Amino acid sequence: MDFIATNSTTLLQPPQWNSKPAWKLPGWGEPVMVAMILFTAMVLTRRRGYRVFGRPSSPYRSHLDIAPDSARPSDGLLTYYSNSGHNGEEDDFVRTTKHHRKKKYCSGISFDTPDTSRFANNMHSRMLQRFPFLIEMFYWTTNFLFYRMTSTLSQRMFASTGIWAVAQAHGLAVLEAEEFGWSSFLFPVREREVQQWFTRGHQDALSTLNRAYALIHIPGTVGFIAWYYYAAPSHSTFATVRRTMTLTNFLAFLTFIFYPCMPPRLLPAEYGFLDTVRHDDAQSVWMNGRYVNSLAAMPSMHFGYAFTIGCTLLYHSGNFCSPFEKKEIGQSGFWKLFFVVLGIGYPSLILTTVVATANHYFLDAVVATLFVLIAFACNETLCVFLPLENCLFWAIRAAKPVPTTGQRYGYGRSRRNELKSPVLVESHRTVSGQRFGVP
Known part of the structure; x- marks a missing residue:
């Protein structure tokens, strides 16, 4: 990578940084912030009129007493069938099939899974039914654990050559591709030029961006998920966004493992970048520690999340919705x-932040955008994990809760139509044979 030393990419003098370190958020600040967001989301999205304690509702109440839309979004893109026949009497049908195994169909493949409705009145199952957002918290905890594994797996994969040297070579390759590659026309401005603009006369603004880099990524993304679970017009719409973000995560995680990439701020000083985040002591508590992958610049998940959120906000504005959902959003x-x-400003802010703080290259944002688009096109592939999820609910002896997303637009407004027992959801699915929204 000698090109760096012979052209304009090398600085004669490193940029200067004269501002005082910003105020450091206490280590407990971010966890408390995230916990408050999650707790608020649990309360706002709780199933109203449903009691966790007290005498459970009758499991044999007619499925006709349930609002038809209340069960619609729970396990989408799948059709539920019982192994038994239907004799035309719904009450008898519910009694005779409620503990049978269920067949689920996904992408033309049939899966035989246990019927978890028998566990509907277990205490922890009723807690999930009261607070269905707990399931979303579980999904994102799983994502976070997978991210934590990427650093360990990548280090083991490149143990013989040294992951630091490999990641540095990849970082320099990104700079070379941006300046001399076939796509160089996409990058008329260099990352170092952006950081220089801030360090030479706009250091207070850069201190603000350092803080934004540390605080927005995790609390901001968690806050968005919490808000959209409540605000989305239907669980089908919400789950499409959630699956897109999840699949983007896994595509990024694979890249982190097989293509470790050093961020600009960690490159040798002669390349002209400053680690302003560390100078301001503005590192996130979620991004420190033994299992944090500091060599995961490619792609930028900061921008990947921001791009997904921005597209969702544009859609939620109602300008790009289907006529049906326009009426719901109103x-x-x-x-x-x-x-x-x-929707336009948030991704723009994040892109400016990750580049100005030298945490990512422009190419990282381009690859993140491509991953989001691929994930959106293929998001329904994650439905193949539904049988595994059903087995997990069986193992913990719980019935999968019905989401409350969309209830503020009319789903289950009347208390007499709210869900009385999770058992009814299974019976309603089986009797009606509907194809529901999304998992």
Whole structure:
């Protein structure tokens, strides 16, 4: 990578940094912030009218007493069938099939899974039914654990050659591709030039970006998931976004393992980048520790999440919805403009932040965007894990809760139509034979 030393990419003098370190958020600040977001989301999305304690509702109540839409979004893209026949009497049908195994169909493949409805009145099952957002918390905890594994796996894979040297070579290769590759026209501005603009006369603004880099990624993404679970017009719409982000994660995690990439701030000083985040002591508590992957610049998941959130906000504005969901969202002109501005401004802010703080290259954001688009096109492939999820619920002796997303738009508004027992959800699915929304 001698090209760096012979052209304009090398600085004669490193950029100067004269600002005082910013105020450091206490180590407990971010966990408390995230916990408050999750707790608030649990309360706002709770199933109203459903009691965790007390005498459980009758499991044999007619499925007709349930709001038809309340069960719609729970296990989408699958059709539920019982192994038994239907004799035309719904109550008898529920009694005779409630403990039978279920067949689930996904992408033309049939899966025989246990019927977890028998566990509907277990205490922890009723807790999940009261607070269905707990399932989303489990999903994202699983994602976080997979991320934690990427550093260990990558280090073992490149143990013989030394992961630091490999990651540095990959980082320099990214700079070379941006400046001399076939796609160099996409990068008229260099990362170092962006950081220089801030370090030479706009250091207070850069201190703000350092803090934003540390605080927005985890709390901001968790806050978005919590908000959209509540605000989405249907669980089908929400789950598409959640699956897209999850699949983007796994594509990124594989890249982190097989293509470790050093961020600009960790390159040798002669390449002209400063680690302003560390100078400001603005590192996130979620991004420190033994299992954090500091050599995971490619792709930028900061921008990948921001791009997904931005697209979702543009969609939520109502300007790009289907006619059906426009009626459900019913945004006023002010809120349409608000979501459009936020949908464009948020990814732009994050892109500026990750580049100005020398945590990512422009190419990282481009690859993250491609991963998001691929994940969105293929997001339904994650439905193949539904049988495994059902087996997990069987193992913990719990019935899968019905999501409450969309209830503020009319689903289950009347208390007499709210869900009385998770058993009814299974019977309603089996009797009606509907194809529901998404998992």
